[in-house]
Amino acid sequence: MTALEFDAQNLWHPYTNVLNPGPMHLITEADGVWLTREDGTRMIDAMSSWWCAVHGHRHPAITAAMQAQLQQMPHVMFGGLTHNPAIELGRTLVDLLPDGLDRIFYSDSGSVAIEVALKMAVQYQMALGNTGRTQFATIRGGYHGDTWKAMSVCDPVNGMHGLFSGALSIQHFLPRPPISFDEDWTDDSSLNGLDALEELLEDKADQIAALILEPVVQGAGGMYFYHPKWLMRAQELCKAHDVLVIFDEIATGFGRTGELFAMQHAGVVPDIVCLGKALTGGHITLSATVATEMVARRIGESEAGVLMHGPTYMANPLACAAALASLNQLSVRDWRAEVDGIAEQMKQELAPARDLPGVADVRVLGAIGVIEMEQWVDPSVAHSLAPETGVWLRPFARNIYCMPPFIISADELSRVTAAMVSLVRGMS
Missing domain, CATH: 3.40.640.10 (Type I PLP-dependent aspartate aminotransferase-like (Major domain))
Incomplete structure (x- = not known):
């Protein structure tokens, strides 16, 4: 039995149906903004692992x-x-x-x-x-x-x-x-x-x-x-x-x-x-x-x-x-400058989503970016696409959102916002 097979049969994940758990990624390493899967592919942790890894994973000082x-x-x-x-x-x-x-x-x-x-x-x-x-x-x-x-x-x-x-x-x-x-x-x-x-x-x-x-x-x-x-x-x-x-x-x-x-x-x-x-x-x-x-x-x-x-x-x-x-x-570190930079970049790069079908609102505050949809978002779609986009997103309810680590680079953040907008386009 592989690790993922055992996981599916025996482990109970949060807000997950044990009979139909959906896509699951086996993570072998976390460093900075990146999560590495067992096959070596990497994903940007746009969730800061449920909003807590503000300095990135495995920070050397911590x-x-x-x-x-x-x-x-x-x-x-x-x-x-x-x-x-x-x-x-x-x-x-x-x-x-x-x-x-x-x-x-x-x-x-x-x-x-x-x-x-x-x-x-x-x-x-x-x-x-x-x-x-x-x-x-x-x-x-x-x-x-x-x-x-x-x-x-x-x-x-x-x-x-x-x-x-x-x-x-x-x-x-x-x-x-x-x-x-x-x-x-x-x-x-x-x-x-x-x-x-x-x-x-x-x-x-x-x-x-x-x-x-x-x-x-x-x-x-x-x-x-x-x-x-x-x-x-x-x-x-x-x-x-x-x-x-x-x-x-x-x-x-x-x-x-x-x-x-x-x-x-x-x-x-x-x-x-x-x-x-x-x-x-x-x-x-x-x-x-x-x-x-x-x-x-x-x-x-x-x-x-x-x-x-x-x-x-x-x-x-x-x-x-x-x-x-x-x-x-x-x-x-100048965390305020980091957060302000993230906010300004997300405002610019998420703005095109406002004109897409099915979008109810786009909003940004600090290092929080949200595309609110008119309909419920299936999180399994984002989970399945993560290896392809290289971005880990976990939508909930009607929201496609990100809360990236403060240390994220401009190029990495652009990958995140592009993945969010692409997910919206795929729902149209």
Whole structure:
């Protein structure tokens, strides 16, 4: 039995039908922006391996840091013990994040970081005596992970987890902010979509612990870019009703949108922020839930006294070392110029898709390029064409998109955009 035959019969891949898994590529090496298949052909990883490999694969500085840490201490429990990689990473995150976000809880995946944030919000409200505030508000089109509570705040109709809607906690879903990132803003709440939040908070704030959302960019929920001023007004409304604000920056953090954090497009600082994906440059899994001192202190002063969560691999030293090396790349390289260059090139090279049949929209923000189709896109078509085009794309729903590594060259990026437009032409 070949490796791919065993894979097809025994391994379960994400969002894949085990009876009909579709095309599968056996990757033997990853380096820079390139993935190498078992037959030696190469493909540009236009997905940054689900948006995390911002510095490219097998970055020498990150792998060196991991190798050094591996020789010293791959792992040690974080309960009652600490270590320098966790401390130094914490110092770096506090310096990078907007002022006020300075209490860091490490965990081992983005979805778990969301679970931790939701727990923080509920425990915070309980510490204030608001025992009825156990529910959450969010906006439609959002995605926050695949673990149980995180699924409950993903879009219940068009999201990935509609199948489980009857088994999940019922949350409060608001209309997606209707004004897109580049459109003119209006303060008329009936037009900017904030009227629904106003009404919800007036009626049910005593049931809501927090508002959770992805700032500015909705990722797996549809690659929609909405106006930053919506966040500013939403935070004001939540503060007036003692509802916490949680930002999910797992996909958007560390430069992807053109700002270091997407919240900086709006100049808004949440009560809690979740980080992951690019935190380690895609070399190993790690996430962080970062809260304000107000949230942490209130939980510490409560009857429970402690946050009721503790992952086994919390603050894994190997992952913390990788994260430190990854974040150092953001200081030694001009990542902003890299992202700006990617954005300008994608705007020019994806523009022809606007005039093709079946295209609903073309949009770019930072190092995110999207061709939205009017109909559902079959990802297996892109998967089958990858060896021919030399570009690995993974469309979802109606979106053909890319999130390339920041280090991608202009020629390599042109191959990516050409593959995206070619895929559209093939659907016509």
